[in-house]
Amino acid sequence: MPGGLRRSKLLPEPTVARLPIYQRLAEELARRGRDTISSEDLGRLAGVSAATVRRDLSSIGRLGTRGSGYDTADVARRVTELLGGHAEHPTVIAGIGNLARALINSPLFNGFPSKVVALYDVDPTIVGTSVSGLEVRRLSEEDVTRFEVPPAIGVLTCPASAAQDVADGFCELGIRALMSFSPRVLEVPLDVTVRYVDVTIELQILSYHLEHGRGPLNGGLLHTLGRSPLQVGARP
Amino acid sequence: MPGGLRRSKLLPEPTVARLPIYQRLAEELARRGRDTISSEDLGRLAGVSAATVRRDLSSIGRLGTRGSGYDTADVARRVTELLGGHAEHPTVIAGIGNLARALINSPLFNGFPSKVVALYDVDPTIVGTSVSGLEVRRLSEEDVTRFEVPPAIGVLTCPASAAQDVADGFCELGIRALMSFSPRVLEVPLDVTVRYVDVTIELQILSYHLEHGRGPLNGGLLHTLGRSPLQVGARP
DNA sequence: ACATGTGAAAGAGTTCACAGCC
């Protein structure tokens, strides 16, 4: 087993959600030739407090230098490594509608953390067709041994009514990470991680805030970004 | 001013994120003829603890009956009301690519909490064309007075590089609720709510858990659903 | 009996504030 500190102390979930933001910013800064950045500046860019940045980054090791700040390239590298390096996890998608097609063609889904390797549907007019070079198959007829590397991530873009069955099928294939766009809570074994991307709920939350005003919270979003009251004022 | 308890005591954000789930479940149960449900059963369906269900529901009023549980139709109605009733907030979308097209055609975006009323892009080959019956315009040339009812929700499906400009443009139109699919933290005035839907971050979070295992957390998802360790075991 | 509503306790995460190092 290579690497060093695998299974260190398990980071707090909100920290895990913020790390990709730091990584993205640090990478961009490094690319632009900026070598170091203070927790205060990085916090401003990420929309969180300087204290949170320091706590987050110190939780994955000592990577700052007192007096000058964090090395941008270093932060980008260390965080990337912690988040699974440059692995391209084999990813499968079930429910090949417009959303799935949009995702498949997005560079976000084909490169860094994931790479689409199989597509599933049940509609006979879709099964057998080819989308972006991949044949659409039936999940129920899939055979895990067909894969060189077994799929690691399963994406659900199917109707809510089919979501639980698809989730079951994914779990049976040995997939332990799911991302669901279906408006439904899934039951999965304890070792499976599920991330929900539920546009309906997001809209309802926005609707609530339109009606009742905003709490003193930050964007309060998607990724549990933070509760900080730090929300920059309108731009000049 | 109609209604009753506007601006009651501002609910905790995690509660706001869970209410749509209860609403959805309660509605479904009522439709199927189930009149009441206990906090324990509702919690199981929603993936949270019974105590959390009770705390959440009691925070919006007294809607349970001791001894028998919650009236499903009642829960559905009260929560819907709190989340903005059946209002269809006029919604605009900037960045008309595959994702936007998928959203526009989705029933989720055209009906209950939102209704798409305008589309924007900057690509000259797209501006002027019609998508699902709406002409694509330039945000920079938009005139608020054109709208009968001013837009309330702005959706960003544009490249990250354009996101901040679009957000500024939206804010200038008077929009106070944004939903961004662009991988970038936005600066907005304090009275504007932003919800991020960042697929890249979600994938990186999954990647992290594939590498380091799951904490004892729930799906831990998107909408700050909950931190409960209540994750049902594999289905039979 | 049974199940809600809610004080009180526990747990999680964030912010403060400063010692320690560059």
Added chain:
DNA sequence: GGCTGTGAACTCTTTCACATGT
């Protein structure tokens, strides 16, 4: 002087446990 790393305080949520009501 400037900025990180971190114990301690604080705030926000969840869970416990039981009084209360049907």
